[in-house]
Amino acid sequence: MTVQVAVEAVPRNEAGIGAAIPALVARFGERVALGEALRRQHGATTNWLATQAPDAVVFAESTAEVAEIVKLCAASRVPVIPFGVGTSLEGHVNAPGGGVCIDLSRMNRIVAVHAEDLDCTVEAGVTRKQLNEYLRDQGLFFPIDPGADATLGGMAATRASGTNAVRYGTMRDNVVNLTAVMPDGTVIRTARRAKKSSAGYDLTRLLIGSEGTLGVITEVTLRLHGIPEAIAGGVCPFPTVEDACNATILTIQTGIPIARIELLDALQVKACNMHSKLGLEETPTLFVEFHGTEASVAEQSERFGEIAKECGGGDFAWATKPEDRSKLWQARHDVYWSVLSLRPGARPIATDVCVPISRLAECVHETRADIEATGLIAPIVGHVGDGNFHLSILVDMESAEEVERADAFVGRLNLRAIAMDGTCTGEHGVGQGKMKYLKVEHGPGLEVMKSIKRAIDPSNIMNPGKIFALD
Numbered sequence: 001m002t003v004q005v006a007v008e009a010v011p012r013n014e015a016g017i018g019a020a021i022p023a024l025v026a027r028f029g030e031r032v033a034l035g036e037a038l039r040r041q042h043g044a045t046t047n048w049l050a051t052q053a054p055d056a057v058v059f060a061e062s063t064a065e066v067a068e069i070v071k072l073c074a075a076s077r078v079p080v081i082p083f084g085v086g087t088s089l090e091g092h093v094n095a096p097g098g099g100v101c102i103d104l105s106r107m108n109r110i111v112a113v114h115a116e117d118l119d120c121t122v123e124a125g126v127t128r129k130q131l132n133e134y135l136r137d138q139g140l141f142f143p144i145d146p147g148a149d150a151t152l153g154g155m156a157a158t159r160a161s162g163t164n165a166v167r168y169g170t171m172r173d174n175v176v177n178l179t180a181v182m183p184d185g186t187v188i189r190t191a192r193r194a195k196k197s198s199a200g201y202d203l204t205r206l207l208i209g210s211e212g213t214l215g216v217i218t219e220v221t222l223r224l225h226g227i228p229e230a231i232a233g234g235v236c237p238f239p240t241v242e243d244a245c246n247a248t249i250l251t252i253q254t255g256i257p258i259a260r261i262e263l264l265d266a267l268q269v270k271a272c273n274m275h276s277k278l279g280l281e282e283t284p285t286l287f288v289e290f291h292g293t294e295a296s297v298a299e300q301s302e303r304f305g306e307i308a309k310e311c312g313g314g315d316f317a318w319a320t321k322p323e324d325r326s327k328l329w330q331a332r333h334d335v336y337w338s339v340l341s342l343r344p345g346a347r348p349i350a351t352d353v354c355v356p357i358s359r360l361a362e363c364v365h366e367t368r369a370d371i372e373a374t375g376l377i378a379p380i381v382g383h384v385g386d387g388n389f390h391l392s393i394l395v396d397m398e399s400a401e402e403v404e405r406a407d408a409f410v411g412r413l414n415l416r417a418i419a420m421d422g423t424c425t426g427e428h429g430v431g432q433g434k435m436k437y438l439k440v441e442h443g444p445g446l447e448v449m450k451s452i453k454r455a456i457d458p459s460n461i462m463n464p465g466k467i468f469a470l471d
Contacts, residue, residue: 005407059105082154094431141225144174152220157209167291178207180216258289275340287328336392353389424440
């Protein structure tokens with residue numbers, strides 16, 4: 001039997017659920033799904049948390065409809081769980097108290113592109129690939145790339161990041177304004193399209209990363225960037241993970257505006273070779289990419305090469321053709337699937353931490369020692385340019401002892417990062433999976449978060465049981 005990691009319980013409101021669902025069916029008809037398979041799909045997780053399905057899934061097609069759904073649920077105090085495409089990793093879309101899942105995937109219209117202002121407005125169900133395909137002919141792109149083809153509303157809700165964050169920042173840095181439905185059904189805009197504002201509280205940043213616990217994001221206005229004149233990249237092998245980390249640290253500290261710098265340890269390179277047919281030397285490796293003019297890219301590449309050599313790096317293999325770069329980065333994005341070949345039958349449990357760049361090598365070194373001492377198979381990969389790294393822990397979910405051992409390892413990893421003045425999650429978010437580390441990381445600040453939640457959502461209907469538990 002599959003072993004699951006326990007999460008906080010949320011009481012069910014049977015009477016409220018019994019009243020809300022018939023009202024939703026009466027209003028939305030066949031767009032209310034009650035079948036078990038589809039409900040479980042909307043509560044499925046990619047980690048070791050048990051699937052907790054909602055009682056109904058409603059497919060919304062506009063902000064006005066989301067507001068109607070929320071009002072109906074609020075009247076009966078029924079939980080509301082927003083859903084994009086379900087790529088989150090910490091149980092964000094689970095329904096521990098049952099309730100209604102609002103599927104936003106049909107809200108996939110690109111509302112406006114203001115090329116002269118370098119911004120655009122999209123509905124929450126637009127995915128990042130869909131947006132970039134639309135923008136390509138205008139010479140623009142949206143840079144945040146978490147790997148999965150996630151919805152932009154979901155990326156805002158989880159404060160997503162990705163391979164380009166070292167150059168372009170995270171969702172926090174690239175969202176101008178949000179439209180959101182609040183717990184009572186009120187629709188708000190958090191800002192205007194001005195590049196900056198001092199007008200009151202920053203509601204945009206409050207909702208970014210709130211994981212659906214304060215409101216349902218239905219539209220997002222995003223910053224855009226021009227497609228670079230020149231893009232070059234490639235791979236550089238290193239003797240040890242620490243050497244690769246030190247090269248990363250020096251690259252950032254010397255101010256090279258590198259667009260991507262990703263670390264793969266030797267085991268992860270082996271998995272990528274098998275899955276993506278790369279043929280790389282199976283040693284710790286940095287995947288890098290430079291954006292800019294022809295001259296600036298050449299200069300950045302030369303300076304990085306000097307640093308890599310100083311840190312023991314081997315010969316740099318260039319990938320200047322678009323198809324070669326795409327193959328490399330697709331392999332990087334496919335690491336979740338690639339690690340399956342390292343231990344057939346095991347489930348990869350993805351986790352992440354982030355530390356100040358100066359502590360990166362130390363944190364990775366201690367983590368590797370912990371992996372070896374614990375006897376786990378756990379390849380390391382990371383957006384090391386901003387101190388963020390991930391592990392894919394391959395776990396036999398039929399073994400209670402192994403699940404317990406892996407869970408204890410994840411706990412030590414998170415506490416290690418926090419002790420280094422880092423965070424238990426650089427980009428995956430809290431959801432259910434990392435709730436127990438928030439008190440250590442935030443101390444009394446966690447009570448401030450709870451106060452905000454109670455003030456905005458007094459009935460605790462917005463994605464309850466995520467980030468923290470309310471008394």
